[in-house]
Amino acid sequence: MASISVGCNWKHVAVPVQKGSKENVADNLEYLEPAIYDMSQVPVHPKNTENSDLCELKCRPPIDHISIEGDPTKSLTVQKSPSYADHPLVVGPRYQPCDFRCTWATYLGKDTSGVFVLGLNAGLLLARRLHMTRPTRAYHIQGIFGQATDNYFLDGRIVEKATFHHIKRIHMARVLSSMQAAHQKQMFEQCGVDLQSQAAYELAVQGLVRPSSGKIPVIYSIKCIHLQPPHFTLEVQCINEYEMYLKTIIHEVGMQLRSVATCTSIQCIRHGHLKLDHALLRKYWHLQQVLDNMAK
Template identity: 55%
Template sequence: MEYVISDAPTIWRLLNGVLCVYKPAGVTVNSVRRTLLYKLSTELNELECRPPVKRVAIDGDTRQALTVTVSDSLADNPLVVGPRYRPDDFKCSWATFLGVNTSGVFVIGLNSGTKDAYRLHREHPLRTYKVKGRLGECTDNLFHTGKVVDKSTWRHVRRGAMEKLLANMQASHQKTMYQLCGVDLQSEAAYELASKGLVRPVESKLPLIYGIRCVEFEPPNFIIEVNCINEYESYLLALVHDIAVKLHTVATCVSVRCTRHSCFTLQHALLMKHWTLQSAIANIAQSKRMIRNVMKTNKNMGLNSHLHRLEGEAANSLP
């Protein structure tokens, strides 16, 4: 049996958690925040809100029996003080900032979920981007909307040369990861570190690439898939430019789309037409289960690593 909740205060208490939405390109994160909160607050005000508080008035001559009347207080009437729910009533923060030209998965924390969003950001989650570039032109802002400042030939570029370059870049970043952790790439400590999962230098804010490959190559257009942490939009735009320079040409970025943020993918992201109370509540409930499973997995991996370390110490102490 299904129950329909039409009580705004009850719905408000359910809006606590992490929400995954799809951010369009050309829109700032602040605009996404304002639009989302405006839609949620508007739908809340259309539900059954609490009635105005009562006002008790005592009238009459004090030398005679007084008259006590109870009426709705005008000081708490929505027509006087405004709607019950406003966008400013929400607490909202994002797990990772996305640039204005970047579209895709955008994770937001609502109300008490802002703590979960911060915790997710502090874990340095792996994010996946699909970056589309165009060979032959270079703009002043490294994006196709900028002014063209340089042109070059591109017909000599082959997919094999690009894939070889991307493989070298990936190997270089992997070497940097272990250097930031203070271990030698060829040592046993590096192997034990890799066996625990992804190597995440917690103290470093340096962008690191865990995987990069060319998923589409139709000159002059190409698309690369980048798995990275600590990245930002201008870094991805410069990455396209650097790839082209090493291939003896120039390029500009056409689009940047985030397809994965930790355990969140495009399948979990709500399109703008689905930014409603019903979809938001369902998405928050789904996100809670996903985050709980991720935290449980990370905890188990940490416990297994601790047990392996204890076993190694015990084996070394044997005569």
């Protein structure tokens, strides 16, 4: 079967991205002519996401069954009728979940929403290559001052409380600029050059400086885009990050401001060159919309 490569979806918090997606796409494919597309795991519940337009498309009829009838001592007739061995009511749906394969380009945790890139069937290798290139990603991370939890997230058990009325935007800007400078210094140190040297300048003009290891998180930019105590939002551009690391950023900001803070939301707004405009909302996770999205 032919297959398509990579699609960009919008992941909701606590939604298992691969669970249930095979069934949804398989159900949609049932209404298409066979051997057109071999799709994969976009996670939705099939009963709630039937596409009325796809349901109206013509399905491939069963293959013909040829039989020879009549008395062998006399004339024989050739009969052609639909084969029940190929009828969907007998053999079941023409497309099964096991026909589809899917993988992510970069994993998002259960508490993270936003842009999520998937490779479908032939796109599995492309998704892995995209992951190996280690593209930068941007996040909007929301937090709340005044409380700290045992898992650094809002749903955890509160273990500490503190005041936050002394926190001003200028204090926030100083802390964030210090964190960003520390990470920039760390990048050049990993490359073995002095930050104040000519070698560091020549390295910087070549483009984005990436860490030698794919397991070390690095922040390229961090700024506060909203502050209305106790609530605030940070915009972070980083590489090699993971969900717990993003949560600890909020915790560290709270400690640096002589208070405590807990992460309340993590939203990926950009994955490489893919932005929110490229992502499909869950209500559009149907076959035709997925095909259109991957064609862009």
